[in-house]
Amino acid sequence: MNQTLIALKKPSHMKLKLFLLLLLLNVNLFAQNGLGKFSVKWGPQLKGTNSGSISDLIGMDDDFYYFGARLKNDLTIEKLDKNLDNPVNFIFEEKNRETKERFSLFERVYFADRLYVFKTNIDKDTKTTTLLAEEVNKKTMTSVGSDKKIAAIQYEKRREKGDFSIYTSANDSYLMVIEEIPVEKDENEKFNVIMFDNALNITWKKNIQLPYQNTLFRTNKFMVDDNGNFYVLGILYRDKDSWVKKEVNYTHHIIVFNDQGNSTIDYEVKLKDKFIADITFRINKDGDITCSGFYSNLGKGGINGAFFLTLDPISKQVKASNFKEFDMDFMTEYMTEKEEKKAKKNEEKGKEMELGSYHLRSLIKRSDGGAILVAEQIYIYTYTYPCGNNMTCSATIYNYNDIIVVNIDAEGKIEWSKKVPKRQRSKNDGGSYSSFALMVTDDFIGFIYNDNRDNLEIETTRNLKNFNLGDRNGIVTIARINNQGKLTRETLFDNKEVEVVIQPRVCEQVDDNNLMIFGQKRKYDQFGIVSFN
Numbered sequence: 314m315n316q317t318l319i320a321l322k323k324p325s326h327m328k329l330k331l332f333l334l335l336l337l338l339n340v341n342l343f344a345q346n347g348l349g350k351f352s353v354k355w356g357p358q359l360k361g362t363n364s365g366s367i368s369d370l371i372g373m374d375d376d377f378y379y380f381g382a383r384l385k386n387d388l389t390i391e392k393l394d395k396n397l398d399n400p401v402n403f404i405f406e407e408k409n410r411e412t413k414e415r416f417s418l419f420e421r422v423y424f425a426d427r428l429y430v431f432k433t434n435i436d437k438d439t440k441t442t443t444l445l446a447e448e449v450n451k452k453t454m455t456s457v458g459s460d461k462k463i464a465a466i467q468y469e470k471r472r473e474k475g476d477f478s479i480y481t482s483a484n485d486s487y488l489m490v491i492e493e494i495p496v497e498k499d500e501n502e503k504f505n506v507i508m509f510d511n512a513l514n515i516t517w518k519k520n521i522q523l524p525y526q527n528t529l530f531r532t533n534k535f536m537v538d539d540n541g542n543f544y545v546l547g548i549l550y551r552d553k554d555s556w557v558k559k560e561v562n563y564t565h566h567i568i569v570f571n572d573q574g575n576s577t578i579d580y581e582v583k584l585k586d587k588f589i590a591d592i593t594f595r596i597n598k599d600g601d602i603t604c605s606g607f608y609s610n611l612g613k614g615g616i617n618g619a620f621f622l623t624l625d626p627i628s629k630q631v632k633a634s635n636f637k638e639f640d641m642d643f644m645t646e647y648m649t650e651k652e653e654k655k656a657k658k659n660e661e662k663g664k665e666m667e668l669g670s671y672h673l674r675s676l677i678k679r680s681d682g683g684a685i686l687v688a689e690q691i692y693i694y695t696y697t698y699p700c701g702n703n704m705t706c707s708a709t710i711y712n713y714n715d716i717i718v719v720n721i722d723a724e725g726k727i728e729w730s731k732k733v734p735k736r737q738r739s740k741n742d743g744g745s746y747s748s749f750a751l752m753v754t755d756d757f758i759g760f761i762y763n764d765n766r767d768n769l770e771i772e773t774t775r776n777l778k779n780f781n782l783g784d785r786n787g788i789v790t791i792a793r794i795n796n797q798g799k800l801t802r803e804t805l806f807d808n809k810e811v812e813v814v815i816q817p818r819v820c821e822q823v824d825d826n827n828l829m830i831f832g833q834k835r836k837y838d839q840f841g842i843v844s845f846n
Contacts, residue, residue, distance in 0.1 A: 349756060351791065353806055353830075355841040356397030367391065367831060367838060370821045372423020377451065378829070379428060380819075381421045388418050390428065392454055397829075397840035403454040405430055419444060419477065425485040425511035427451075431463070435474060442466045442474045444490065446513060464490050464507055482539045485511055489537040502527040506574055508541055516541065519574040525549055530566075538596050542571045546594060565589050567602060569626050578626050587620070587636070588612035591673045591688070602626055605676055605686055605721065608636070615667025619686060619719045619727055637719070637727035644668060647715065647734040649775050671717060677753055682723035685758060689748065690714040711744035713737040716760055718794055729798035733760055734771050736779045746782055750820035752828045754845055757793040761805060761830065761843065762817055764790035769802055782814060789815055791843075805843065813839045 382391040448457040466475035473495035492505035534546040592606035607616040618638040700706035716733035737747035752759035765778040787808040813832025
């Protein structure tokens with residue numbers, strides 16, 4: 314059997330948008346100890362998987378929700394009212410009836426209270442890949458005027474037509490488009506940046522060349538702030554062998570571009586005697602950069618603890634730093650007795666333990682300047698196997714397991730860390746029913762996910778069971794952590810009570826006390842609202 318690991322997909326624009334909003338939520342996180350009550354209100358059943366499906370929440374206003382969707386063979390934007398009913402669709406046209414030009418849907422974006430479809434067109438004669446924006450009237454769900462040209466990339470080779478990325482500032486003042494232009498192997502990494510205002514007018518455009526070869530520098534994240542400055546987070550490898558072999562022969566860099574891209578500050582993020590395993594960052598009101606993530610003592614892909622740094626981007630000085638090593642109790646929490654015994658025996662032999670395959674999912678800003686890190690254990694792989702008549706078949710396994718939460722105070726001190734037990738293993742379904750929906754209130758941070766009923770007794774049974782689609786023991790669990798780091802898990806609802814199974818990655822927090830959930834099964838789609846009092 315051959316096995317291949319699969320990289321995680323880039324989050325959708327709306328996921329990134331909500332991530333930025335979470336960074337800027339001015340709430341008194343964990344202000345109270347009480348968790349309060351919750352209730353679930355379901356909307357009507359809608360025609361579902363036989364005729365189409367919902368992929369993600371694009372945006373919302375005072376009256377409607379807007380979703381990315383597919384209706385039979387058409388890609389659409391679906392509008393629902395606040396009662397989660399009366400769907401109206403805008404259908405994306407792949408071919409212009411007059412010019413006969415063909416388009417591919419690039420992204421559906423809600424920006425500055427407007428709804429857009431971004432699409433690409435490839436002109437083989439001029440060897441040009443063009444990005445266009447089509448505005449959709451939110452009231453009528455029809456196209457507004459003609460397409461607007463946003464960006465274009467000239468290419469030489471068929472296989473290297475370039476690509477685009479779209480990012481928006483948290484306050485919707487700026488929309489940034491990155492033109493990912495083809496470069497030769499030994500050339501420095503370069504791209505074009507086009508900055509738009511909230512009416513999609515160009516404010517400036519600039520070709521950016523990083524001081525590193527593209528074969529040695531891997532970009533992990535772009536970000537634009539509320540002032541139109543943009544940031545690049547990436548990994549610089551010392552040599553090509555380190556890239557190929559994934560050795561720990563690299564450094565993390567945050568590159569800041571101010572003054573319309575004319576001023577550049579390159580900051581190398583490093584920890585003494587530790588390897589950074591995963592990192593994210595945010596920009597504070599005073600311009601300082603807050604970095605946080607996980608580190609490894611061994612540098613073999615696992616994690617041993619969490620870190621928090623505050624950087625001055627001008628002087629490149631570290632203003633504050635803190636680390637927290639995960640102790641053995643935390644590492645072995647929710648393991649079986651046999652697994653825990655083995656881990657502690659290895660510790661006695663001097664073998665250091667690490668937690669593997671954890672990925673940062675959110676960095677949430679506390680109102681006092683602190684932060685909360687959320688990570689999830691995720692690993693996806695594909696294997697091949699013989700399936701008769703000298704044929705080979707393949708299957709992809711999706712694993713979404715425990716959640717880690719780390720609470721950091723305003724001084725950068727890590728107050729506590731907590732693990733939320735979860736097992737979700739599925740096959741060939743894209744992980745649609747796995748992972749979690751995140752809810753942040755004044756009183757708690759919450760996670761809603763598909764679960765096995767028996768896992769509510771994990772402290773007693775020491776046997777964490779997998780959630781299986783269609784299992785009679787299937788429930789939706791709500792796990793909440795209060796300001797002291799105390800975890801409470803209980804049943805939100807039983808899957809036998811409803812005719813759908815939730816897709817956590819489509820569920821979104823819609824205001825301070827309400828989270829919209831989405832479920833799908835057989836013939837129906839159904840939305841609901843979870844309210845917290």
